Amino acid sequence: MWIVILTTATTIILIAAGTIIFVKNKIRIRRALAAGGNSALPIELNWTKGLRHTITMYLAPVIILALPFVSGHKPTINDFFQAATIYLAINYLKMIYWK
Amino acid sequence: MAKKYKSDDFSDLMAVSLIAVVSLLAYNDQKAISQTKSAVSFIFFMFMLMVLLIFALILFLNSRKSETDSKESLRLGGIQMVNLSQNQALKHDLLLYSMPIIVLFIPLAGGEKIVFNDILQVIVAFLALAYLKIIYWGKIF
Numbered sequence: 001m002w003i004v005i006l007t008t009a010t011t012i013i014l015i016a017a018g019t020i021i022f023v024k025n026k027i028r029i030r031r032a033l034a035a036g037g038n039s040a041l042p043i044e045l046n047w048t049k050g051l052r053h054t055i056t057m058y059l060a061p062v063i064i065l066a067l068p069f070v071s072g073h074k075p076t077i078n079d080f081f082q083a084a085t086i087y088l089a090i091n092y093l094k095m096i097y098w099k
Numbered sequence: 100m101a102k103k104y105k106s107d108d109f110s111d112l113m114a115v116s117l118i119a120v121v122s123l124l125a126y127n128d129q130k131a132i133s134q135t136k137s138a139v140s141f142i143f144f145m146f147m148l149m150v151l152l153i154f155a156l157i158l159f160l161n162s163r164k165s166e167t168d169s170k171e172s173l174r175l176g177g178i179q180m181v182n183l184s185q186n187q188a189l190k191h192d193l194l195l196y197s198m199p200i201i202v203l204f205i206p207l208a209g210g211e212k213i214v215f216n217d218i219l220q221v222i223v224a225f226l227a228l229a230y231l232k233i234i235y236w237g238k239i240f
Contacts, residue, residue: 003212003213003214003215003218006218007203007213007218010199010203010218010221011200011203012198014196014199014225015196015200017196018193018196018197019238020193021192021195021196021240022189022192022196025188025189025192026189028183028185028188029185029186029189032185036172039183039184041182041183041236042115042180042182043180043181043183043235044180044181044183045180045181049234049235051159051202051229052159052234053157053234055155055159056227056230056231059227060223060224060227063223064202064220064223064224067216067219067220067223068216071182071215071216073216076171076209076211077209078205078209079216079220081205081209082202082205082217082220082224085198085202085205085224085227086198086202086224086227086228087200088225089194089198089224089228090228090231091229092194093187093191093194093228093231094188096191097181097183097189097235
């Protein structure tokens with residue numbers, strides 16, 4: 001029963017926070033467009049950022065796949081799909097920032 | 100004949116003592132030779148894994164150290180000033196809050212129940228995406 005409560009609470013928190021942040025981003029975009037441009041801040045894309053991004057991209061799926069071992073289970077096809085999802089999300093972010 | 104460096108002696112010594120330690124750890128006269136061989140290969144595999152992890156850690160720490168050193172970055176040929184746009188922040192935030200929910204509900208789609216592991220996996224997914232947000236924007240919100 002407590003896992004249902006935990007799942008519901010996690011989902012509600014994520015959806016609420018996501019909605020708030022989405023609205024905030026929309027307001028920022030509208031203000032930036034009104035001010036003339038959409039660029040937010042200049043940053044320096046160097047190889048260290050790329051390296052950290054790549055390490056995260058490959059380490060996060062590994063941790064997700066390894067977590068069942070910690071609690072004494074074996075990974076199933078669901079864990080594989082979870083790892084694949086997060087890998088694809090981070091890869092998409094790499095595409096966003098590095099073109 | 101190749102020139103022999105002083106450090107060669109040291110690395111020879113290290114290699115020999117490594118093999119000795121591994122063999123000592125794996126040696127057991129109750130076991131058959133094939134079992135001992137498999138134990139040696141297993142320990143070597145674990146050792147190589149450990150070395151790889153340490154190497155990755157050293158690379159990671161070095162990257163953080165030289166990040167403050169702009170000369171170093173220039174020498175390695177890679178400063179590229181880019182204007183991030185708010186659209187990128189919007190996409191990143193959408194992923195940051197929607198991916199954990201998808202990860203959480205994948206077991207239900209596969210016909211299994213959600214267990215505590217899935218909550219931990221959600222936390223890992225959220226932290227990874229939040230870390231990337233900190234890398235590029237310096238803030239989560």
